[in-house]
Amino acid sequence: MRVTLRVLTILILLAITAFVGPACSKKVPPDPYKEQQRKVLMNKGRLVQDLARPANVHASKIEGVALVRGLRGTGADEPPSTYQQLLLQDLQRDVDQKRTAKSQIASLDTAIVLMETIVPPGARKGDRLDVSIKLQPKSEASSIQNGYVEKGELYQYMAADVIRRGYKLGEVNGYVTLDPDLVEKDSPVAYKQGKIIGGAVVSRSRPIWLELKEDERSAGVAQRLEDVINKRFSYTKAGYAGKKKVAEAKAGAARINLEVPEEYRDNVVRYVNVIGAISFYESDDELNERIDKLARQLLQEETSEFAAIQLEAIGSNNAKVVDAIKRGLESPNDAVRFNSAITSSYFNLRAERQLTAKILAEFARNNSKYRPASLATMGVCMKTSFDVDSELRELLSDDNIETRYGAFRALWTRNPNDYMIQGENMGGQFSYHCLNCGGSPYVHIAQSTRPEIALFNADQIFLQGFVDIEANPRLTIRSDEDDIVVKKYALDDGIDEQRRVGYKLDDVVRAIVEIGGTYPDVVSFLTQAKTKKLIRAEGADGEFAECPLAIDALPGAKAGSFKKVRDVEEIAEREKARDQAEREAQKPSMWSKMNPASWFKSDDKSEAGSEDFSLDEFDEANADVKSESSESEEFSLDETESEL
16 A cells, blocks of 8 residues: 555656656756856857958948139030039038029139049048049039138948938048149140048048857857957057057957057058957967967968067967067068068067068068068057167168158157157148268158158259240240249239249259148149259269159059968868868858058058949949939939039
């Protein structure tokens, strides 16, 4: 009987457990902390680039319509157009110009122009950019020489059924500088297009960020990414005490916002590549094993670039990484020494500054392939190093013009007031530098970044021969007996103004500015003097020879950039699976498009994002449609006239 009761009790308890157990288990939620920890551990051994994609890292084009003023009869009263409607609305928003907007546009002293510039990734509010300027299609204006733009506005345009303008992204002010090469070649468009150098001021910062891949999105993964990136990088911010973190998780664990440290501002792509090479999670033993492997790869020419990026991602706080870089600096192989020196520069290793500066200066002198990156890196890294300053000053007297100007620009980037290159502000028009640096004399004109004239060994540069140059229709430079007469003809007040100076080039440049000449006037004078072979330099023997004049002689400014670093040990495996990968591939990864060394800014617009809407493309696509006036900022596709 007792056995029967015991069996019956067990059966009842089992029945209750079977019935109640599942119901109770459903009410117990999983531990969120353990779930996040599980996801983090699943990604052990992976890199940041395996979990997230960089976003907003392409160049972006912004455009606008503006009125060029001060043309003195070379402008035009254009027929109604879409551009005119846009410009009229912009002018009428200004209370002081609202009533006169239409008469300003109709004046023969003004012309409607299209503006365009490229905003690089990571651009900050207040940054200055060059702006390309051209007359609208089939404009009746004959020239924009001597013109200036005031309060021009830049937007990113979008088009669907109507043209839409987003937020104002930039403001343009400054004088238009013509392209000296087009003027010299007597091109039919030479006086109808130009550039305002450093004329655009960025109105809104252009941030970059990481987007977590869809299957990796979780609070734990996002927090871990933020932590490992901030452990590697921090930066100094004005008005902020101490160091500021660069990474911040946002938008429901789907996005990591990134700030760009100062030394990477001109090389955002390298910064993004280094972040992509940061380890998400690994043990100390695994890290040491990886460093040993990377140290071996750094000493091999084929893998040195990849290894340098990976070691840079680990950081200089690791003694084994520093030792690996030191061995690379002593390598007899150029590629190994170069890649090690670049990473050493970003590490700012105090004990290795002298050797690093010496290696980069050596490449700047003797290696055209590594010259651009070497000079650019010396400009932005190790800013407290006297060794770098000393090497750059010596490069100012090098035989190669690109090396000399690259060193000048690097010194200016480090410290605009450096005693070797310190310049003057010439009437708010341009920066003027008369250098006494040794080497042969030469003249340099900047057509990008900022208005700038540099005379290398100015005391040895003169004009020789009969001078008769028209910098603009109302400003001339002519020989008169033993002097040069710089004359500005009467405009509104009926009074001419002139200066009489000697044949020294420095004196003539200063005279042009003193009587009201602009930077474009000085550029026009110098390029015409070059064409007529009037600029001569005095040698050590007292003999005179033609003095070279260079325009934008930055090394590598028009050269192709470096390829993305790749782990060569994986190349064979990738090649075997190439056909299959091509079939399965979706869109190309943004990481694969990254270039780890965008060293000097290029004027080549071909790298800009092709998806941006262009005002030119709009008019070409709608050339046969009539325009109508509108009071809003939205313009229908039916509003473009046939002559455009």
